[in-house]
Amino acid sequence: MKKKRISITDIAQALQVTPSTVSRALNGGGKVSEKKRQEIISLAKKLGYRPNPIAKSLLENRTNTIGLILPEFTHHFYSRVLAGIESVTSQAGYQLLICTSNENQNQEIKSTLTLLDARVDGILATISKMNDKFEHIQEVMDSGTPLVLVDRFSEEIETPYVISDDFKGAFSAVDYLCQIGCKNILHIKGPDNLSTTFNRFMGYKEALRKHEIEVKEELVLESSDPKLVEKIRFCLGDLHADGAFTYSDYLAFEIYKLAAELKITIPEELSVIGYADEPISTYINPTLSTVNQQPFEMGAMSANYLLNKINDSASPLEASRVDTKLILRESCRKMDG
Amino acid sequence: MKKKRISITDIAQALQVTPSTVSRALNGGGKVSEKKRQEIISLAKKLGYRPNPIAKSLLENRTNTIGLILPEFTHHFYSRVLAGIESVTSQAGYQLLICTSNENQNQEIKSTLTLLDARVDGILATISKMNDKFEHIQEVMDSGTPLVLVDRFSEEIETPYVISDDFKGAFSAVDYLCQIGCKNILHIKGPDNLSTTFNRFMGYKEALRKHEIEVKEELVLESSDPKLVEKIRFCLGDLHADGAFTYSDYLAFEIYKLAAELKITIPEELSVIGYADEPISTYINPTLSTVNQQPFEMGAMSANYLLNKINDSASPLEASRVDTKLILRESCRKMDG
DNA sequence: CTGTTAGCGCCTTCAA
DNA sequence: TTGAAGGCGCTAACAG
Numbered sequence: 001m002k003k004k005r006i007s008i009t010d011i012a013q014a015l016q017v018t019p020s021t022v023s024r025a026l027n028g029g030g031k032v033s034e035k036k037r038q039e040i041i042s043l044a045k046k047l048g049y050r051p052n053p054i055a056k057s058l059l060e061n062r063t064n065t066i067g068l069i070l071p072e073f074t075h076h077f078y079s080r081v082l083a084g085i086e087s088v089t090s091q092a093g094y095q096l097l098i099c100t101s102n103e104n105q106n107q108e109i110k111s112t113l114t115l116l117d118a119r120v121d122g123i124l125a126t127i128s129k130m131n132d133k134f135e136h137i138q139e140v141m142d143s144g145t146p147l148v149l150v151d152r153f154s155e156e157i158e159t160p161y162v163i164s165d166d167f168k169g170a171f172s173a174v175d176y177l178c179q180i181g182c183k184n185i186l187h188i189k190g191p192d193n194l195s196t197t198f199n200r201f202m203g204y205k206e207a208l209r210k211h212e213i214e215v216k217e218e219l220v221l222e223s224s225d226p227k228l229v230e231k232i233r234f235c236l237g238d239l240h241a242d243g244a245f246t247y248s249d250y251l252a253f254e255i256y257k258l259a260a261e262l263k264i265t266i267p268e269e270l271s272v273i274g275y276a277d278e279p280i281s282t283y284i285n286p287t288l289s290t291v292n293q294q295p296f297e298m299g300a301m302s303a304n305y306l307l308n309k310i311n312d313s314a315s316p317l318e319a320s321r322v323d324t325k326l327i328l329r330e331s332c333r334k335m336d337g
Numbered sequence: 338m339k340k341k342r343i344s345i346t347d348i349a350q351a352l353q354v355t356p357s358t359v360s361r362a363l364n365g366g367g368k369v370s371e372k373k374r375q376e377i378i379s380l381a382k383k384l385g386y387r388p389n390p391i392a393k394s395l396l397e398n399r400t401n402t403i404g405l406i407l408p409e410f411t412h413h414f415y416s417r418v419l420a421g422i423e424s425v426t427s428q429a430g431y432q433l434l435i436c437t438s439n440e441n442q443n444q445e446i447k448s449t450l451t452l453l454d455a456r457v458d459g460i461l462a463t464i465s466k467m468n469d470k471f472e473h474i475q476e477v478m479d480s481g482t483p484l485v486l487v488d489r490f491s492e493e494i495e496t497p498y499v500i501s502d503d504f505k506g507a508f509s510a511v512d513y514l515c516q517i518g519c520k521n522i523l524h525i526k527g528p529d530n531l532s533t534t535f536n537r538f539m540g541y542k543e544a545l546r547k548h549e550i551e552v553k554e555e556l557v558l559e560s561s562d563p564k565l566v567e568k569i570r571f572c573l574g575d576l577h578a579d580g581a582f583t584y585s586d587y588l589a590f591e592i593y594k595l596a597a598e599l600k601i602t603i604p605e606e607l608s609v610i611g612y613a614d615e616p617i618s619t620y621i622n623p624t625l626s627t628v629n630q631q632p633f634e635m636g637a638m639s640a641n642y643l644l645n646k647i648n649d650s651a652s653p654l655e656a657s658r659v660d661t662k663l664i665l666r667e668s669c670r671k672m673d674g
Numbered sequence: 675c676t677g678t679t680a681g682c683g684c685c686t687t688c689a690a
Numbered sequence: 691t692t693g694a695a696g697g698c699g700c701t702a703a704c705a706g
Contacts, residue, residue: 002398002481005456007683018693023685031691050454054394055683058698061339063391065434073419079410086410086437095455096435097402100423117387118432119342144339253620260622280617283590285597344699355677360701368675392699395682 006047015039026051057119065095066306067115069125070150071103076278077295078126081150084299085124092307094121103128109136122146122306127154129194146309150302152195153319160309160318162302166196169291169324170203173245173273176326178211180333182243182271185213186235186255188221188228190247197247200275204245223251232258242270249274249281252288252331271332286330298322343384352376363388394456402432403643404452406462407487408440413615414632415463418487421636422461429644431458440465446473459483459643464491466531483646487639489532490656497646497655499639503533506628506661507540510582510610513663515548517670519580519608522550523572523592525558525565527584534584537612541582560588569595579607586611586618589625589668608669623667635659 008026012019017036025032025040026049032040043049057063066089070078082098089096097120099111108128115123116139123140127149137157140147149161177185187204190197205215218239221231235241236258246252252274256266264270266286274281277292301322308315345363349356354373362369362377363386369377380386394400403426407415419435426433434457436448445465452460453476460477464486474494477484486498514522524541527534538557545552555576558568572578573595583589589611593603601607603623611618614629638659645652 003479004398005480005683008685009683019684020686020694021692023683024692027685033691036691050450052395052456052683053454054391054400054456055698056685057391058389058395058682058700059684059686061341061698073410073416073423074413076411076413079416082410083437086435090436095451098423098433098435099427100420113387114432117390119389119391142340143342250620257622279615280620283587283617284621285594342699345701346699356700357678357702358676360699361676364701370675373675389699392682393701395684395698396700396702398682 005052006049007052008049011040011043011047011049015043061119062121063095063119064093065097065118065120066303067118067120067123068096068098069101069108069111069115069123070098071101071126071128073100077276077293080295081126081299084296084301085150085303086299087296088300088303088307094307101126101128103130105131105133109133112136112140116140116143116145120145122148122310124148124150124302124306126151127157129191144313146306146313148302148306148309150298158317160305162298162305162320162322164196164293164298165321165324166199167203167206168321169275169293169326170200170245171207172203172324172326173275173289173291174204174207174243175210176328176332177243177245177271177273178207178213180271180335183213184216184219184235184239184241185243185245186219186221186232186241187244188223188232188246188251188255190223192222192224200247223247229254229258233262236264236270237262244270244272246272246274249276249278249288249290252290253280253284256284256288266331267333273326273332277327281327281329289329289332290327292325292327294322294325342389343386344389345386348377348380348384348386352380398456399458400432400456401430402434402455402457403640404455404457404460405433405435406438406445406448406452406460407435408438408463408465410437414613414630417632418463418636421633421638422487422640423636424633425637425640425644429640431644438463438465440467442468442470446470449473449477453477453480453482457482459485459647461485461487461639461643463488464494466528481650483643483650485639485643485646487635495654497642499635499642499657499659501533501630501635502658502661503536504540504543505658506612506630506663507537507582508544509540509661509663510612510626510628511541511544511580512547513665513669514580514582514608514610515544515550517608517672520550521553521556521572521576521578522580522582523556523558523569523578525560525569525581525583525588525592527560529559529561537584560584566591566595570599573601573607574599581607581609583609583611586613586615586625586627589627590617590621593621593625603668604670610663610669614664618664618666626666626669627664629662629664631659631662 008022009019012022025037073079101108105128147159153161244255252272274288274290277290281288281290305318345356345359349359362374410416438445442465484496490498581592589609611625611627614627618625618627
């Protein structure tokens with residue numbers, strides 16, 4: 001049984017004043033005689049009075065709450081994004097209401113409505129992968145609720161977003177591989193239709209172009225390819241790939257396995273760079289070089305954008321790409337090697 | 338600028354009736370002429386009316402919101418707990434308000450107050466590791482807000498909890514090692530003062546006892562020991578350990594490294610079992626056997642307890658230990674080996 | 675069947 | 691300096 005919390009009127013009655021007076025005394029706003037103010041404040045403290053934010057919300061039409069929609073929390077990446085967001089919002093005194101979309105558009109739509117119904121002051125969202133409908137997003141914008149997209153965006157949505165700079169991330173990785181002398185660099189692409197897949201592939205190509213290395217089709221594989229394993233084997237063995245850049249760290253592990261099978265040593269004969277800096281990367285042998293996307297910073301930055309937009313609705317439409325960091329570990333030869 | 342949402346009174350005015358009538362029509366409760374009901378419903382739909390839950394909260398003194406306090410989200414374990422909780426609460430139509438304690442008691446206290454202020458209908462919490470003060474927890478209970486502890490509990494707190502059965506988990510692992518014929522089983526303990534460390538150690542000892550194997554002090558190490566690496570080397574080399582059970586998967590990886598260094602083959606000469614079933618376990622070579630704690634189920638179960646308690650304040654004080662699952666992978670010899 | 679009244683807890687005029 | 695009144699959006703009790 002939930003106990004009744006003590007309210008402003010309880011204090012007022014006890015002190016034979018009106019609720020208005022108590023309110024003024026507690027909020028410092030109006031003028032209250034110093035004596036009464038002290039009386040009220042001390043009684044409030046004694047009784048453990050805590051204002052009811054719900055009543056205030058009703059009045060002020062704001063909830064001090066931010067809604068968050070993420071596809072899932074299980075991947076390290078999103079849990080770091082969440083941590084970054086949480087650190088900023090809690091610092092700013094906002095609550096965080098979370099929803100999961102499970103990469104399912106219907107759930108995303110449902111979550112959006114839930115958050116809108118809850119009258120959150122703003123929404124942070126990672127739209128699900130296969131997003132073809134945007135009415136729910138439009139609805140958010142129509143409602144005047146500030147919205148910031150995280151990690152993924154769509155050109156059809158005119159709202160601030162914070163994404164990772166996949167192009168640069170991929171470029172920096174492949175550029176490094178070229179610099180240490182790799183000539184035959186394998187790339188395993190990610191899932192189709194994802195802008196990240198596309199951008200990382202672009203970064204790969206651009207780095208090769210910079211170093212005047214031709215892009216060989218046989219060295220570019222698709223992670224969804226049922227014959228992926230055989231093809232990797234072919235690239236490592238017959239094509240003598242001396243470098244590999246993969247869409248994810250997990251794909252890099254596949255390369256590890258096949259390299260071991262083919263007795264190809266990493267990094268002496270093959271330098272490998274993955275993507276995402278999964279915690280695993282430091283635990284496998286040799287430790288994996290990878291591209292860190294700074295997900296915590298991404299979350300924090302998007303939360304800051306949102307808070308700005310909430311507090312100043314005229315704030316400019318910001319959009320940014322968070323820089324990636326190339327993390328070099330044992331899986332790559334050294335620059336001077 | 339947040340747009341004014343359309344309210345029950347807007348509809349009432351447009352239709353020349355009173356808000357009460359609209360309320361009744363929409364909630365099906367009282368009697369309203371079928372004609373008016375249809376009019377009202379259709380206008381509400383047309384205008385995109387959605388009830389304001391804040392107003393309802395104020396009235397009903399419930400928010401349909403559950404508060405969650407976790408130490409952090411970054412570890413796979415907690416992100417799975419969170420996922421489990423989320424799946425249950427969202428299914429039940431509750432919102433989830435989340436706070437982080439960062440294993441810091443002051444932050445935990447602050448979060449607790451925040452949630453209490455927010456008038457959540459119930460709280461799920463993993464109390465921080467070093468917990469010596471329980472006033473804030475007591476305050477939650479005094480307030481009548483249902484509380485369920487997750488993953489960790491204290492005997493000083495009389496409230497339902499859901500924790501993992503560390504004893505059984507450890508027992509099952511070491512029992513298996515004994516069954517496949519290991520005689521010298523190394524154990525690396527977790528951080529001091531943690532009940533999980535203690536319970537897993539107990540499980541280890543009990544399994545040895547069952548198989549009439551003596552517990553050798555030299556084979557029990559502490560993860561915090563600065564000389565841990567040397568000691569492991571001594572156990573594997575000089576003491577010819579043929580089995581290892583570690584407090585965490587990460588500690589198991591340390592064993593992997595040293596076994597490789599000492600040219601000890603896993604699983605032929607040494608069988609290893611970790612704890613937690615980190616995603617990494619399936620990516621290292623050989624894949625790691627481990628104890629899965631079913632964190633998702635743990636989260637789901639605790640959320641269910643909480644919902645029960647919310648809906649029936651007289652519900653019995655439930656407490657349970659979630660069963661663990663021994664996951665056998667390549668790092669252990671087979672039973673018939 | 676429908677309107678009136680009152681109130682959830684708080685704050686903000688407006689009067690006194 | 692303080693009190694009274696009104697209202698945020700909604701519902702419930704009571705009239706009519």
